[in-house]
Each structure stands twice: as structure tokens, then as C-alpha cells.
Amino acid sequence: MTKSRLVPLLLLSTVMTPGIAQAQDSTTTPEAPAPEVLAAPAETAQDEPEGDAPDVSIPGGAIIVTGRRVVNVERSATEVLSVLSSEDIARTGEGDIAGALGHVTGLSVVGNGYVYVRGLGDRYSLALLNGSPLPSPEPLKRVVPLDLFPTSVVASSMVQKSYSVNFPGEFGGGVINLTTQAVPEESFLKIGGGIGWDGETTNKLSYSYYGSKTDWTGYDNGLRRVPHDMQALFDSNLALNPNSELADDIGSILFTPRNSVIQTIENTQPNFSADLSAGTSFDLGGATLGVIATAGYSNTTQTRQALRQSTQLLSGAYEDRDQDGTTVQSDNRVIVNGLLGLGLEWGENSIRWTNVYIHDTDKYAALASFKQPQQNANWDFMEQSTGWYERQLIDSQFTGEFKPTDDTTIDLRAGYANSKRLAPYEIVSRYIRRNTGDGGVGDLFTNALGSGTGSAPTSISFSRLNEDVWSAGADVSHRFSTNWSGTVGYAYQINSRESRQRQFLVIANGDSELIEALGTARLDVLLQTGQWYLDRTGLDYDLQLQDPTAPYANYRARLLNHAFYGKVDGTLADGLTLDAGVRWEWAKEQSLLVPVEGVAESGVTLKNEYFLPAATLTYEIDPEMQIRINGSKTIARPQFRELIFQNFFDPETNRTYQGNPQLIDSQLYNAEARWEWYFNRDEHVSLGGFYKHIKNPIESYLLYSNGYFTRYANAPSADLYGAEVELQKYFDLYNLGSFFETRRIAVNANYTYTKSQLNVTADDITNVNGFLSAATNYFVDGAPLTGQSKHIANLQFGLEDTDSLSQQTIMLNYASKRVTSRGVNGTIRQPDIFEHPGFTIDVIVRQGIMIGASELELKFEGRNLTGRAHKEYQSFEDGDVQFNTYALGRVFKASASIKF
Template identity: 25%
Template structure:
């Protein structure tokens, strides 16, 4: 806690010091024709970062302006930019500027010009946070552009209380990704993962984002199924002016670029993010290969698959990123029309050697290794993203928007695992050839209408489609006896390990997931009087959100077995051949060689649906310095999943549940610049489709299998928040908050007893309901600009810092129901532990230097998330923890002639080791007595990016 105190004291002191020797500029902006207030106009001092936005009355105020002469610039969409030069600011005095701005093309007669409030600037985001009735944090496109984060996942880690898992899933307030609700343009985002409820934030390119807001307290109009945060991503909509720009970037990653690696042959369209059919099952392939077919008949079916599974040496080229952005504004009759199009492409690479170990859990610690491997891992990532948005504005009372986002993303991975089983004295050389592709398409049609002066009506119709496919994931094991030699003294060759039956661990795996989601929402807001001050106007709100989601998932897997009639000598010769030859047709004949078998069972596919109907109502009740926002949301949810168990008997779940979710947000304004918030809300957490399905998923990289549980129950969470906020100026913020959460029946993963120990090959996990959990913590944030400094350097300098201290405790109980496949089992683990994914502390710090006169921009960024529980273990196989990594990024940009920009970015400069550690001594922390289960250095990334503005 002392770090929070020192941080706040330092910045409060700095606010006071730099507020000396300054003056203030304030005033009001009106429309010159109508003489009405212009709301949301940007007002700033040319050549500086000092500025503000106009409020509902058109008023603005810029504080802490150093003594001197300035030019005031006023911009607003649909209006001509206005500059007022030679404004002299004196120490301790207020300069009053009341002026008006002129609509563009005013001579066009009766056509009404309608502007749109800027929402992506730092000033606009801070204003939105201040005006919000809930506890909220956020980041806008202006700050995102400075960080050069390439996707929404990297953007999120700059926000208070947020960390990442696997560089793509958000953990908010220490709660796993399952406790987050994600919306894109106010429509639920789908779960992108097969085995858990999670949205992969790396699907959304950062340059398509207008702003990201995270609501940490509930409300009637917010989703009811979150406890960490409700993440709202808003994509860019309408440009302020016509523009076109292109950018190209080339990158170098340490330990990767220009290195020689082993890779396998992919399809000719891999670079576009999808397989052209090379890896898929043939169209004439049977829906199931029955064992009633003869070995020769089954072997013939295998000939339709690629037989050359060998590796070849490849030199890795530099990373490439391309983008094209265009915005247009024009008129069609009496309509203002705007279009924004953004296209992004990335082709990047990563190579590392990862340690992979198992341990004998005996004293003394650290324990000796039972198995040790090195995973030579090469991954080629491909991304193609398109944003295409339209807005149609009739007048100030009617606006229609069409927002479309498409993303195609894939990776092609070659993994060679070399090492050995020390206990059984066996050397291994195992292989994985993997290609995974994801498609995401989301579209929303939005209407915003004012009915008179008191009523607002908004409607949204949305459609989302998600596809995830893994065509032909090949996994094979080769081994030899440790130390065994040939007569000439050379090591015996590795030979293919052929299983006795079809299984998930050896062979070829195919899976495909499709999910369709259809959403609608309507929202009404009614003002109960016409108070000239928006903050003192009481309001009532009510609305309805509906969503129908359908998912189907299918997986198939195949193995190569020894033909019953094969000559053992011939089989031995085949097993010693290289992977490029073993599976040739002459070796897979079903007679004297190998045959082909399908191991797929009835549990390896499922279809599911979810229907959500959520009416809500809330009210905004203001007083002079105090406001209260009560609300209630009813969520009627029907979740249904259909599958078969191992015996072929139908097994599934149908869970119609009505949840009544009250909320209460209160705000007390201490002064015009500071306030206190207090909030309570109840929320739910539902099982995801995959968690309910008895399907078994095998993760080669973690050497773990995961099974669903159709008997999972909903979790219920009671949440409380307290936060103090201080806004020294329109672009500055200090906040300090605390929260508490109580969970009933939280859904957790459990390591099945007697798996993952010494001498076993893999870990086995299931899902179950714990008894109860608690989470609480404190958060602090500071955004500081040194406008009041007499130094030009400090005037261009900004600081963003935030930190969180988090604590959680889960009571797992002594028994847990892991579903029909596993049953009710004793919990062979400590009865209390932390939540999975919860770091005890999070710290973000950023220095932003921006000299607009000279065109220089320099940013230094730091991020760390403390050690956290990665996978839950038991007494036989202790839990895994992910160690902290200190990450430092540096960005340098120079603008030339207002058209060219050259940017150099350095990401993860420290390149600290990523470590998954097994808690051998069961003390719930990482220390010298624990061993690395997996460890590698991901590499530092250096990029040159050139941008040209037409």
C-alpha cells in the first residue's frame, strides 16, 4: 500500500507545483447561425497538448496555461475550423473567449449540417469517464496511436486493473476471462475459444478502435454476466474530413529473424490466413470410419491425406505489416453520409526453444526431474482485418450507422520436442504440425433518434459469425532407449511409436467450430424536465436486449496402427523411416504395413444454443451535489447443449434460468473537479458451451486433456465499489478505488486425481463448482500533463500511471462434482487458494512526449503483472504458477511536412523469460524450491513503420 500512497502524494504535489505561474482560458462556443451551444467541440492551444471539450452548454475551460501568447483552435465535425490568434495569458488571470463557429458549406440552402462529438481523444475519454454514472475506465484512439499497440489485447493492458493471459485474453481485477462481458459496438462479442468462455482480443486491430471503455460496476443497461468488467469496444465511425493514408512496416525479432528453422509444407493461401483445402478431409471421405472395414480398406482411405509429413530447413524473413485507411464525407440529397474503411495485414514470425519438464515430487527441493524436453517452436502468424463503417445523418434528431468488422487470423506452427523420460530411460523426439484459423465477422445496424426534446430512442440489430478450424493437426511420437547403440557404436535411430488403438495423442486431429449470433436491442431514455443543466435533469431509462446464439462443434481424430497381418521386420523398417516417408501409400497398405483407424467417439461433437432476453429499467435521480442511479435487469436465459456420451446415449443440458439483477450507483460531487462513487450490483456467471460438453480436448503444448461437465451450475456474484476521482483539468485525472466481490458456486477447473504425476504422460482437467470465493483490492490511476511548467520540454510531457493490489480466496470444498464422465470426487488439494489468473499486483507506467511544432513523439511504456495461478493442481501434482515479466516498450516517431511519418518501435526490450513453475513445496508462491515446467524467451521485437498521408 505504501506504493499507492507515494504515487498519489508525488502527483498531487506535482499538480500543485506546476499550477503556479499560470492563467486560465474559458468561454462558450455557439453555432453562428442558430446561436445554440455546440456540444463536444474540441478547443485547444495550437502547438501544445493543452485543450478541452465543450460541455452541454457549450462551455469550455483550459486551466494551468503558462504565461504567454497563444492561438486558440476550435474544431467540430461539420463545421469550419476556427483559429483565434494572439491571445495573451497572464499569471493568475482568466481570459474569457465567447465565440461562434460556422457550418461547412453554409450556402447549400436548407440542408442541415449536423456534427458528431469527438470520442477518441484523451480529453473526450476522460470527460466520458467523469460523466458516467458507473465506475469506469478507458482509453481512446489518441493514446492508442502513441503506444503503437497492434491489437485490442495489447491496448487493454494499458488500462487500470487489466492484465493479459496468453497475450490475448483479458484478466480484469484479477478475475479470469470468464468473468468479463465483451461488447463490440454495444453487441455481445462471441466466445472465440473451443475449450473455455473467452474472447480473443487480438482479433481486433488497434487502428480500427475509437475507444475502449471498461465498466466495473453494473447498471440496468449493462450486461448482467460480468464481475471483472464489461468491456465495450467502439470502432471508428465517421471521419472529421476526407483522408487517405497507407503504412508499411518491417520488423525484426531477436532469436527469430534470419534464423534457420525446421518447418513443414503448408497451403498456398496460408499467407491470407486460411487453408486452401490442402489439409482438410477429402470430400468423399466417410462420415465415420468403421472398424468393420478391413485394414486394407481403411488404409486406402488414408491415401487421401497428405503423406509427406517431413520438415525442411527455412530461413525466417522479416515481419511485415501493411495498412490502408480511407475516410470520406459527402451528401446524398439532404443526408450527410460518411464512410470509413480500414484494411490491415500482418505476416509475423516467432521462434524459441522452450524448456519442458516434469518432476519427481520428493524432498529435498527443488525436486529432481522425471522428464526433460526442449520444444523447438516456430510459429508464423497471419492477420487480415477489414473495417467498413457508414453513417447516415438526416438531421440532429436522426442518425443511422452501419458498422462492419471482419478479421481472418491464423497461425502455422512447427514444434519438435526433443528430450527424454529420465525415469523410464527413454529418449523422445516428438513432432507437432499445426495450423489454426479463425474468422470473425460482426455487423451492427444502429439507429439513434430524438423524439421531441425529452425522449431518445436507440435501436440496434446485430449479427456475429465466428469460425475456428484446426485442419489436420499432426502429432507423432518417436523414441529410443537411452544410451542404446548400434554395433558400430552410433546411437540407434529414433522409431515411430505406434499406439495400440486410436487416441488423441498420436495421429491426425481435425476440428471445426461455427457460431452464429443474432442480436437486437431497443433503448429509451426520457427526461423528466427541461433543466438547463444536464447534470440536474432526472431521467428514466428502459429497454430490451435479446440474443440467439447457435454453435456446432465437430472433432475427428485418426491414428496409424500396425496391420494384423504385417511382418514385424517390415514394421520395424517402416518405423525407422523419416516422417517424410513413413506414411507413403506403400507403407500404409493394411496388409504388410500400417493401417488407419478412427478414434473419434460420440462425445467429440456437440451442438448448442443460447437464448437471452433481458429487459431492464433504471433511473437517474440528481440533486444539487448528489445523484443516485437505481436499476434492475431481468435476464431470462435458456442454455441448451446436445451431445452423446461414450455409450452413445444422449447427454446434454437445458438450463432455463431467470436472474434478477439489481444495481445501485451513487455519486457525490465534492467540488466541480472531484467526486466520490459508491456502487453495488449483482451479476451471474454461466457455464460456456464447451464447459458443459463431455467432449475431451487435448492440448499438445501443455500435455493436458480437458473434459466438460454437463452438471455445472450458474455462479452468482455480489459486487461493491468505492472510488474517489479528481479532475484537475480536462486532460488530467487522479483516482483511487476499492472493490469487494463475493461468489457463490464459482466455476473453476480441477486437476483430476492421479493424473500428471511422475511416470504419467499427461494431465487431465475437468470443470466444477467451488463452494464460495472472495476477491477484493484497491486501484489507483494518474494522468498528468505538465502544462503549467515554464519549461517547453515539460509542457510537451505527459504521464499515465496506474497500479492495482489484488487479493482473492476460493473455498473449493472437500468434494466436487465433475460431471457424469468423472463423477463426484474428493478434492485432493488445499481447501483454500487464489483464483486462477489473479495477480497480486499490476503496474502500468507511461511517459509521453509530444512536440507538435517539431513533429517529434517519444513514448516509453512499462508493464508488469505479478505471479499468478496458471493451472490448479492437487497434493499429488502441485499447481502451476506463471511468473511475472517486466515489459518495457519504446516508440519514437517523426513527422515530415505533415504527410510523412517514420516510426520506430521497440517492444519487450528486456525479453525476460516466460516461466510456468510448479509449486513443488505447496507454499502457493514461486521460490527457489520450485522447478520450471515450461520456460522460454519470446524475443524482443523492433519495427520500422512508414506512413504517408495523401
């Protein structure tokens, strides 16, 4: 077999299967290509650049060792994938990995850092760190939001779009694998910092509240610690009696000027960040020990003035507004991150221990002003909210790669990860001005604490989530002949989650005039300690702290997964290679509502096993051109909270969620074909098509019953198909003069078309909480899947220097509208709620300057130069209802770093 035929096969041991990729001098040529060495085609080896391969660590795959002659990873892999190297990530200028992935073909970022691959996300997405699973800090999801990961801790990001059996079976649009920074070959120290300006926030008015003195660090100094009596109540797993002295004692200390009084900041500070990284290695005589550490801090503030409207449920008509107003909210987000890695290499063996810490805090304050015409068109409503959302991820992983013989490699990995989410003292209070015109209390904003028409209780919530993930795996790969290799592997994973969300309501009972008069006070004064005991002085005024969420406040969930797989790959004929295998997965998923004060235990257990096959054929038309065809079967499991038929109030979306214990797994049947042409060094064009049939997809729908509820059910089926095209091309400019001698124009463009639809007929039924109902009661035939844009396009072009750091890049991005939530299914089914990401232009300039032996890197970023707004709306015949629409500022950032 010629070297040109080995290209698709030999990457098996470095990217797609276990093995040790041994660093070697570029002048050394082995007599016969060893399985762990990336071999370039014989005809074009001299044209391939000499440089560093992106560091990639995946299940059933090796950590690619840098510092050797490499070929294009996407070209040589056995599957359809895209790899962002550290340089690719740096070129985008993004601060978190979710933003960087938004420039990859077929990927879009939905919500707060959730990356959708080919229109599939949420339960259909899979994110790994160094090949190991990650826990989510979000109560309603098992998938981790990727905006948690700063780009400074990520060495590469691989997106694999065609399934291979070395990955977990929960594979929808694709898998995203993040690889952390590797152990350095040379000692270094890098220090950096930056400052940013948001056109809608910086130096303008924003809202906040005092909080604690250490909030700027992202850590609370103990001010938000749960009071002793309340913690004892939580630990007892009992409901609070609103008529008890304990309720008064707890309520009297909850609301203070530090947590419930919104303050205005006239001139909001700029955004700023700082980071530090260092690494070194030690020669131990026959082995090399390396150490790398990074630390980062960022502080950003964003203020949004959102137009929020909703229509009346029964009529569902455009003109019948249920609510119409504006909400101004400010989020001060502080992220602290760190990484510590140790690596030991000897011969062709290596072990790595990687530890990642990420702490993400959002200090939230919002003030809403709105009308409720269906209530009373003359009244004005004002609602204030404060919150503190603290997310944390700790991940520790061990990876060992060993080569006992020339033809055998062993890959071992084990990991522990923990995620937490704390949200204490989430406070929401409503004031009403009835505009009576008499100059009295009716012309003032009053908080009647749920007493009287239109009034609402003041709520205060405490939530906590903790999830642990233990994982382990082993893979053995053996080359049986020159043309064929085989791999077997085992993976173990157990997720354990505990979640508590307790919402308390403050309600006033007694004389209505006294309640109205006292209700004009500021919230911390209205609910100060003495107010809770006024009824004991003889006044007809009684504050109650009610505990309505106690029966469904706590839940536990667990997912246990065992998997075995086997695969073979090799050459079927000249130029035709096959990678095929099957994965067996056994999983037991449990979601259990923890009983509170005699409430019956409820929960559900799903236990299933699957055989999941996958195969990829690659035909090499010539050394620069190839065609791939892939087919596979994968699954998607319900998320923990979706399986519990109890209310869960999410203050971030202001909605109540109810699970469905009758949900079952979704099964996906995937097919893909792709043509690729690598016509020059680092240059290629590709065209592909894909199709997915989803059996029993899990979809959400909205219901109204004394409030909005989001529920879940299995739709009968769905289809998703599309096409994507990608081009990467460079244009040398050496003929334009000495200044351009080492410069070139870089162009990277991609476009993805995706079409999805639910398939629902009049004869289809679905199981909703034990009741069989017509699927048409919940789903609309032909409706697109949630979060899927039909058109996604990215264009990067700019000038770069091939000899030194000098890049000037313009990035254009477009995404068409996508469904964010189903319309309410009331008397009349309302239209779906759409988001329109639209068109953006970003400019990134990076320039390196040598100062002695050190390099200073200067970077300038201009984001959202088109001034695109965030638009979330419902379309009616008479016009659009703006569900959540606000301006997004143009953002400018300057940063500098120096490397010693």
C-alpha cells in the same frame, strides 16, 4: 440546478444512456443544457480543451459525435470506466487491442489475447463490439480473444468496471466495449507499412513445413481440403472401422511431404505489415452520407525454445521427473482484416452500418527432444508436430439513433456475427532412440507407431468450429424533469455453435523387428500409400487408422437470452446524483453431444432467470472532486464445452478436457468505492477499492488417469478484493526555450492490488458428474483464482508536442505471478502452475512530417527491452520445475504511413 451539478448527469445521453449527441459549433451556447449535450462546469468551462470526444457505441448508449467541446469522459460518466481513444491507442504503439488494453488500470493480458479485468477473465469477462455480443472462435471458450482485433479497426475501447443494467448480466471484472471507426467528416486516404525484427527469431533458425504455395497470404489454396472419403465419413456421423478397406484408403493419402515433413529455415524473414484506409462523405441535401473502409495485412514469425518439465504423478516429488526436455516451435501468424462502414446523419438522427472481417492464421511447426526417466532414463525421445490454425470473424451491425422529441431518444441495434476455427491435418508423431550401443536400429530414432514400450501412435486431427450470434436491442430514454431521466430497454441474443474434433491414430501391428526397421523412415515415407497395403503382399505388417474420438467428436450448443431493464438517474440533493436500475434476464443454455453410430445422446440444459440490480451514487465534493459508490449483482454462466461429460483433446495445450453436466451458474455480488480529483485540464488522480463475493465459482482442476485431464467443478465460494490508484499529469516545458515552447512531459501511472481466495471447508460438497464429493478433494482453501496477479503496475512517461505529432514515450509494465493451471491432484497434490509476467520496458517514438498538404507519420517501437523471458513453473521445496519456460526476444519495429 447549476451547470456544475449537471456534469455527471448529462453524460447519461452520450455514454451511458440512449440519445443523440449532436455535433455543434463550439461557439454556440444553448440557453439551457439539452440532455444530449456534454456540459462543462460553469466555473471551469473556459479551461476545458476543445477537441474530439472518443467515439463510443454501447448498449443503451449513443454514438458520441466528434467535433465539439468535451469534458473528460471518465469524469462525467455515471459509472467507473476507462476510455482509450484512438490517440491513446496509437500512443501505446500496439498492433492489437489486447496489447493496448494491457496498459489500462487493473487490466492484464493472459495467454493468447485474453484480457482479465481485476483478476477475472475467461468466463468472467465480457467483450462487445459496438455494444453487440461477439462469438468466440475457440472450442473451449465463449469469450473472444482480443488479439484478433487490430488497432487499425478500433476507434476507441471502453472498459467499465462497475456494473450498470444496460449491459448484459454476465459481468465479472468488467466489460470491454470496442467501437469501430466512425464515418469521416472529411475525405482522406491513408497508406502505411512496417517492418519488424525479433531478437529471438529474425535471421535465426526456425521451423516450418511446405504447406501450400499461398500460405503466406494466410489462406490455403485447397491443399488442406479434407479428402472426399473422409468428408463422407464425417457427414455420415459414423465411426471408422480400422480393419476396413476404407480406413486403408483414407490413411494412404493423409501424410505427404507437404504436411508432415518439418523443414529448417536458416534465416527467418523479418516481420512485416501493410494497411490502407480511406473515407469520404457526401452531402445529400439535408442529410450526410459517409463511407469508411480499412484493410490490413501482417505477417509475423515467432520461434520459442521452451524448457518443459513435469514431475511423476504418484510421488509428486521435485526429483522424480516424468518428462524433461526442450521444445522448439515456430509460429508464422498472418492476419488479414478489413472494415466497411456506412453512415447517414440527418438532423439529430443517425444510422450506421458496420461490417468487420478478420482472418487470423497460425502455421505451426515444432520439434521436441526430451527424456522420460520414469520410462527409461537411457532413452531419447523426439516428437514433431505440424498444424494450421485458421480463425475468422465476420461481424455486421446496424445501429440507429433517433430523437423524436427534445426529451426522448430511441436507440435501435441489430447484429449478426459469425466465427470459425479450422484446424485440418494436425499431425503429431514420436520417435525413440533406445541407445543400445550395438550400432543397429536401437541407435537410431525410430517410430514404432504405438508398437512396443514407450512408443506412441502417430495422430492426425481435423477440427472445425462454427458459431453464429444474432442479437437485437432497443432502448428508450426520456427526461421527465430537469433533474431526472429514465431509460427502459430490451435485448435479445442467441448463440448457436457446432463443433467437430476428430483425432485419428495410426498404429502398426505385426513383426516387431520389421516395425522397428521401417520406423527409421521419415514420416511421409513411413506412411506413404504403399505401406498401407503391405499386409496384402504377405508381410507381417499392418497399419491401422483408428478412430477413438468418434463417440464424442461432435457437439452442438445454444444460448438464448432475453433481457429487459429499467433505470433512473438524477439528482437526490445538491451535488449528489444517483444512477439505479434493475435488469431481468431469462436464459436457456444447452450443450448437446451429437450421437455417433448408436451412442446415446447426452447433454444438459440450464434454464434460469435473474433480477440483477445495480446502483451508483456520485457525490461532487467540489467541481473538480467527486466520490462514487457502486453496488450490484451479476452472474457468470458455464461455457459450452464445460457442460459435456466427454473427452475433448486440445492439441494446443496437449491436454484432454472433460466437462461436468452438473455445473451451475456463478453469482457475483459487487461493491466499489472510488475518489477522483480532476485538478487540471486532462489531469487527474483517483483512488478506489473494490470487493467481489462469488457464489459457486467454476474452477478447473487436473486429474491423472492414463494421461492428464482437466475437469471442472463449482467451488463453494470465492472472495476477491483490492485497490487501485491512477495518476495522469502533464508538465509544460515552455520556459526551457523555443524548442520546448509547445512541448510537455506526459505522465500516466497506475497500480492495482488484487487479492483473491477460494473458500473451502471440510463440510462443503460439490457435484462432480452426478456424484456428491467433498470440495476439499478438488480445491484448496485460500488458493487464488486462476489468472489473477496480485500486483499490476504501469507507467507511461514521455515527451509530446501539443501543436504537432511528436511523441517519445517510455512504457514500464509489471505483473506479479499468477496461477495458470491447478496442480495435479494425484496421490500427493502437486503445487499449482504459476506464470510470472515480470517487468518489461517498451519505447515508442512517433513523429509527423508535413509533405505539402500531406502528413507523413514515422514510428519506431522497441519492445521487451529488458529481455524478459516467459516463465511457467511449479515451485517445490527443492526448486522449480519449468513447465513451459522460454526466452522472449527484444522486438524492434519501424513503420511509416502517409495521409492524403
